[in-house]
Amino acid sequence: MLNIKLKDKWSIRKIRKATGVTDVPRKIKRLKWRWTGHAVRSSKEKWTKEIISWYPRDGKRKKGRPQKSESVSIVESLACDLIFHYQEPEAKMTLEQPAGEMWQKIREELNENPDTREQDLAHIKEWLKKEPHLPDEFDDQRIMTFLRGCKFSLEKCKRKLDMYFTMRSAVPEFFTDRDITRPELQEITKIIQMPPLPGLTPDGRRVVLMRGVEKDVQTPNVANAFKLALMLGDVRLTEEKEGVAGDIYILDASVATPNHFAKFTPTLVKKFLVCVQEAYPVKLKQVHVINISPLVDKIVNFVKPFLKEKIRDRIFIHSDVSELYKHIPQEMMPNEYGGKAGPMNDIHNAWVKKLEEYTPWFTEQEQYKADEALRPGKPTNYDELFGIDGSFRQLVID
Numbered sequence: 001m002l003n004i005k006l007k008d009k010w011s012i013r014k015i016r017k018a019t020g021v022t023d024v025p026r027k028i029k030r031l032k033w034r035w036t037g038h039a040v041r042s043s044k045e046k047w048t049k050e051i052i053s054w055y056p057r058d059g060k061r062k063k064g065r066p067q068k069s070e071s072v073s074i075v076e077s078l079a080c081d082l083i084f085h086y087q088e089p090e091a092k093m094t095l096e097q098p099a100g101e102m103w104q105k106i107r108e109e110l111n112e113n114p115d116t117r118e119q120d121l122a123h124i125k126e127w128l129k130k131e132p133h134l135p136d137e138f139d140d141q142r143i144m145t146f147l148r149g150c151k152f153s154l155e156k157c158k159r160k161l162d163m164y165f166t167m168r169s170a171v172p173e174f175f176t177d178r179d180i181t182r183p184e185l186q187e188i189t190k191i192i193q194m195p196p197l198p199g200l201t202p203d204g205r206r207v208v209l210m211r212g213v214e215k216d217v218q219t220p221n222v223a224n225a226f227k228l229a230l231m232l233g234d235v236r237l238t239e240e241k242e243g244v245a246g247d248i249y250i251l252d253a254s255v256a257t258p259n260h261f262a263k264f265t266p267t268l269v270k271k272f273l274v275c276v277q278e279a280y281p282v283k284l285k286q287v288h289v290i291n292i293s294p295l296v297d298k299i300v301n302f303v304k305p306f307l308k309e310k311i312r313d314r315i316f317i318h319s320d321v322s323e324l325y326k327h328i329p330q331e332m333m334p335n336e337y338g339g340k341a342g343p344m345n346d347i348h349n350a351w352v353k354k355l356e357e358y359t360p361w362f363t364e365q366e367q368y369k370a371d372e373a374l375r376p377g378k379p380t381n382y383d384e385l386f387g388i389d390g391s392f393r394q395l396v397i398d
Contacts, residue, residue: 097242111151133375148243149281163279168369173223178362180355193348204245211252226272246285254291
């Protein structure tokens with residue numbers, strides 16, 4: 001598989017020589033592509049469409065422009081240059097995609113058949129159109145991410161998508177005003193870091209490192225912290241182009257204090273964990289807690305009842321951080337942990353910048369949610385969805 005950014009490298013002079021045309025539009029002259037894997041195969045068709053759209057549809061043409069039929073052979077030549085003359089991606093925070101043997105192993109683990117996945121995608125898109133309470137349109141990439149997270153079980157994928165749109169209506173405190181430049185979210189980014197780390201583990205898993213920045217901070221707004229985590233999750237729905245073999249979360253509790261958790265409530269925690277476990281196609285493989293203290297034990301025990309049993313069994317508590325590296329290559333970690341991924345602040349800031357770039361997209365996405373008034377049968381009862389059993393109590397920290 002290719003993991004490259006394709007970019008036209010020919011000049012206006014080269015196009016003039018091929019076409020005899022002197023007024024090639026800048027849009028065509030400077031097309032840029034970012035494709036991986038099977039998408040490369042469609043490059044010629046995409047470029048042809050862009051070129052041909054430049055020609056008049058009524059059969060008339062300006063002096064010096066070739067006939068539409070002639071443009072196809074021109075594009076054949078230029079498209080070959082497009083595929084074989086490329087340059088590496090710009091230095092920016094992007095999610096590394098699996099390739100080669102790793103890619104093939106992940107296909108097997110996800111139960112993904114490249115020959116039938118487009119049929120599965122079409123099935124889900126048609127299903128969405130038939131569900132009156134759900135949005136008619138949802139982009140192919142995110143649907144494919146849901147399919148992969150559900151191991152291509154169509155029924156499970158439908159349940160996940162339904163819950164995804166339901167949660168976007170049920171928990172507006174997580175899914176509205178998602179502008180990272182807002183002061184209340186900027187505050188969170190200054191005291192909490194939770195970026196996906198560069199690279200993948202040898203078995204194709206994505207690693208996310210979460211930590212507080214310092215001890216002496218005001219009690220953070222927990223809802224905004226959860227909102228930030230789900231914003232990162234939504235970006236990953238879009239940018240996990242090839243799918244991964246699951247997620248590994250590392251929680252560094254070195255600066256954890258009672259003040260950090262003073263506003264945790266059972267209802268808020270359950271809302272977040274329902275989102276993560278039921279609404280997002282997350283394949284959580286491991287959770288590692290490092291730099292522990294008695295406080296951390298109390299927090300973990302508070303959260304565990306809200307977790308599915310299989311996830312509870314995947315939580316590892318490490319008194320010695322070196323134990324972590326039995327599960328994750330140390331070189332994947334930021335410099336502060338003896339790794340080679342770069343400074344943690346740089347990784348975090350790059351993801352904050354990415355969230356800024358997504359601001360218009362987040363605003364546009366607020367319309368995509370379930371409409372319970374149109375749901376066939378009984379509407380979702382939010383109180384039942386987030387009801388807390390009497391055995392769950394408010395977190396009390398001395």
